[in-house]
Amino acid sequence: GAIDLAIRGGTLVTAADRFRADIGVRDGRIVEISERIDGATEEIDATGLFVLPGGIDAHVHLAQPTSDGTVMADDFETGTRSAAAGGNTTVLPFAMQVKGTSLRDCVTAYHEKAAGNCYTDVSFHLIISDPTPQVLGQELPALVRDGYTSFKVFMTYDDLMLNDAQLLEVFDVARREQALVMVHAEGHDAIRHMARRLEEQGRTAPYYHAEAHAEIAEREATHRAISHAQLTDVPVVIVHVSGRDPMEQIQWARRRGMQVYAETCPQYIALTRDDLKGLNMDFEGAKYVCSPPPRDADGQAAIWEGLRDGTFDLFSSDHCPFYFEAPAETGKDNHRARTSFRWVPNGIPGVETRLPILFSEGVSKGRISMERFVALTSTNPARLYGLYPQKGALAIGADADITLWDAGLTRPITQAGLNHGSDYTPYEGMEITGWPVRTLLRGRTTALDGRTVEGPRPGRYQSRGLSEAVTRAG
Numbered sequence: 001g002a003i004d005l006a007i008r009g010g011t012l013v014t015a016a017d018r019f020r021a022d023i024g025v026r027d028g029r030i031v032e033i034s035e036r037i038d039g040a041t042e043e044i045d046a047t048g049l050f051v052l053p054g055g056i057d058a059h060v061h062l063a064q065p066t067s068d069g070t071v072m073a074d075d076f077e078t079g080t081r082s083a084a085a086g087g088n089t090t091v092l093p094f095a096m097q098v099k100g101t102s103l104r105d106c107v108t109a110y111h112e113k114a115a116g117n118c119y120t121d122v123s124f125h126l127i128i129s130d131p132t133p134q135v136l137g138q139e140l141p142a143l144v145r146d147g148y149t150s151f152k153v154f155m156t157y158d159d160l161m162l163n164d165a166q167l168l169e170v171f172d173v174a175r176r177e178q179a180l181v182m183v184h185a186e187g188h189d190a191i192r193h194m195a196r197r198l199e200e201q202g203r204t205a206p207y208y209h210a211e212a213h214a215e216i217a218e219r220e221a222t223h224r225a226i227s228h229a230q231l232t233d234v235p236v237v238i239v240h241v242s243g244r245d246p247m248e249q250i251q252w253a254r255r256r257g258m259q260v261y262a263e264t265c266p267q268y269i270a271l272t273r274d275d276l277k278g279l280n281m282d283f284e285g286a287k288y289v290c291s292p293p294p295r296d297a298d299g300q301a302a303i304w305e306g307l308r309d310g311t312f313d314l315f316s317s318d319h320c321p322f323y324f325e326a327p328a329e330t331g332k333d334n335h336r337a338r339t340s341f342r343w344v345p346n347g348i349p350g351v352e353t354r355l356p357i358l359f360s361e362g363v364s365k366g367r368i369s370m371e372r373f374v375a376l377t378s379t380n381p382a383r384l385y386g387l388y389p390q391k392g393a394l395a396i397g398a399d400a401d402i403t404l405w406d407a408g409l410t411r412p413i414t415q416a417g418l419n420h421g422s423d424y425t426p427y428e429g430m431e432i433t434g435w436p437v438r439t440l441l442r443g444r445t446t447a448l449d450g451r452t453v454e455g456p457r458p459g460r461y462q463s464r465g466l467s468e469a470v471t472r473a474g
């Protein structure tokens with residue numbers, strides 16, 4: 001049959017191989033991969049470019065309500081616009097349960113926010129903040145069967161945290177329903193204790209967030225989460241791992257044959273805790289406040305080891321965008337945040353800069369291979385979150401979700417060059433070699449040279465299958 005689109009002359013890179021080939025697309029799917037494809041209705045010349053499966057950012061926060069009056073700087077339109085411009089074709093934001101409300105109703109609300117507004121495909125992880133008998137017994141099992149096959153639980157944050165008994169109950173449901181659990185592993189009481197002590201000493205600048213959220217507290221919680229997972233015999237993903245100590249807990253568990261998966265993020269290779277000092281321990285440091293916080297040079301070195309040696313399965317952005325200077329108390333620079341680091345909204349934007357940062361710092365500097373880059377940013381997230389092989393693959397039958405990559409293009413990250421809703425980027429001025437130049441979703445170009453194309457937004461919701469972590473375990 002006829003080929004709608006041929007992508008010609010590029011070098012294809014998958015999680016396993018690199019080879020010269022043309023790609024033929026029909027009805028939004030890859031139908032041919034061969035030496036030469038002629039006679040297509042439309043052609044894209046990819047000579048001199050790498051052809052990658054579209055980026056899948058499996059950890060993104062969009063349009064989440066907050067309880068403190070701050071406002072997320074991205075809704076589904078701006079967040080997925082930013083994602084597409086940064087080489088992504090699928091994002092997985094969270095549908096967060098607000099305590100005291102139905103999980104199902106919360107999920108419905110996120111669908112309403114996303115519908116018709118997305119430049120990438122979208123699927124939701126659930127956040128369980130209120131594991132009532134109704135949620136554990138009815139809503140969650142029904143949602144997993146409907147294709148929400150992963151959920152996140154928190155060991156800190158007043159609005160979200162579960163105690164150990166609740167964590168174990170949720171893990172039990174995950175095992176029964178074959179869902180994958182993601183854990184935010186930071187010890188709440190240890191953080192509270194440190195924060196109180198710092199405040200008593202008058203240490204209230206944004207920098208002290210990094211001291212309160214100590215790596216020891218992350219290490220302890222990581223171990224506790226792993227122990228709970230062992231006890232309930234369920235695979236878990238430890239998300240946003242920041243440094244050496246929590247990594248060692250994950251390696252320890254794996255040596256004992258446990259199924260523990262791990263994610264890290266750009267902030268743990270491109271920022272350090274010193275960034276939170278701002279200019280002179282001033283409020284500028286709030287721009288870098290996220291949890292867990294960035295660590296130090298040794299922590300960065302450890303993360304690189306883990307990206308190389310397979311400790312990490314996933315490299316996601318943890319895009320959680322706030323304004324810095326926002327109108328009337330809605331951003332990082334709000335009245336209460338000026339009184340203590342404890343009130344600075346946690347999170348930084350990064351969905352658009354995730355792929356360029358890992359490519360530039362990793363591939364261009366010779367720390368990881370291009371195949372590993374693809375595995376960490378597209379193929380593994382598709383496998384772990386039930387989207388493979390429709391997503392995350394350059395293969396016959398897969399969606400034609402494709403990113404064309406110019407490995408030789410060098411330019412700095414600047415706020416003016418980005419498409420997100422935040423009024424700053426924590427990576428301002430960072431020199432990057434290797435940028436996405438074109439993003440295609442099901443064969444349709446969604447972004448060109450860092451800007452989305454006009455027209456109807458083609459992103460669709462993706463119901464997901466079971467995680468390979470679960471099917472492998474069974």
Ligand code: URP
Pocket residue numbers: 061184240289290291292318320346347348
């Ligand atoms: O500081 C962060 N990472 N905020 C986003 C929420 C989370 O814990 O992932």
Ligand code: ZN
Pocket residue numbers: 184239240291
């Ligand atoms: Zn988290």
Ligand code: ZN
Pocket residue numbers: 059060061318319320
């Ligand atoms: Zn997050």
Ligand code: ZN
Pocket residue numbers: 209212213341342
């Ligand atoms: Zn904090």
